Amino acid sequence: MGLLFSMHLLHREHDLHIYSFRGLEEIMLAQLRHSGSSLNFKVILHPLTEDGPNLILENDSITVWSIPLDHKIATCGFLFREKPKSRSMDKSKVSGVPIQYIPQLRRGENILDDAGAIRYLSDEYTLPAKRSRSYAYCSDTQPSDKVLSSIHGVDLLYHEATFMEDEKAKARETRHSTAAEAAEMARKAGAGQLLIGHFSARYKDLSVVLAEARQVFSNTLLATEGETFEIAE
DSSP states (O other): OHHHHHHHHTTOOSOEEEEEOTTHHHHHHHHHHHTTOOOSSOEEEEEOOSSOOEEEEEOSSEEEEEEEOOSSSOOEEEEEEEOOOOOEEOTTTGGGSOGGGHHHHHTTOOEEOTTSOEEEOHHHHEEOOOOOOEEEEEOSOOOOHHHHHHHTTOSEEEEEOOBOGGGHHHHHHHTOOBHHHHHHHHHHHTOSEEEEEOOOTTOSOTHHHHHHHHHHOSSEEEOOTTOOOOOOO
């Protein structure tokens, strides 16, 4: 609610779409009612389900899927995948190409003349498309094989690592993951890089948590507040 009120104070007017399990509307309405508040923008709630994965958003450049996780209450992660990108024009050659042919060439299509001969070869006038990137966000969950097929090959995986292996019994009791288990999920998924977070407050020194994960999956980083991570194209 603090975020919603901040948007209100910043004079947001556009609709806000929120994806969550059922019950959030009751929480929001109770807080608005008892605080005597209202928002100057419309909130549109989209219910998530525990089946899936489900496509919840798609536009020209990206898809977003909900991923059911394995926790003590209904919980979903999210998978973000860029769609295949168009090739880019070779700037040293583009001046000689009629503008109406550029979209076809960028799609990898050759331009033919009236006789059916190639007039402009796509590979000759364009450069390879940048690769599409992907990111999976797996919040509160214990390790789950059903998630692996959804996140296979992701460039970047965020996975909770609440405990270390010496607290594995506690992890099972609360249906969370250890740092080693998060790393094993990244290894099995063939992820490019792993971010771990959601650490128990008992760990004052997070370097030991990171070290445990790196024993299983070396390309692991801590998801610490304020850090920015980029996925190379």
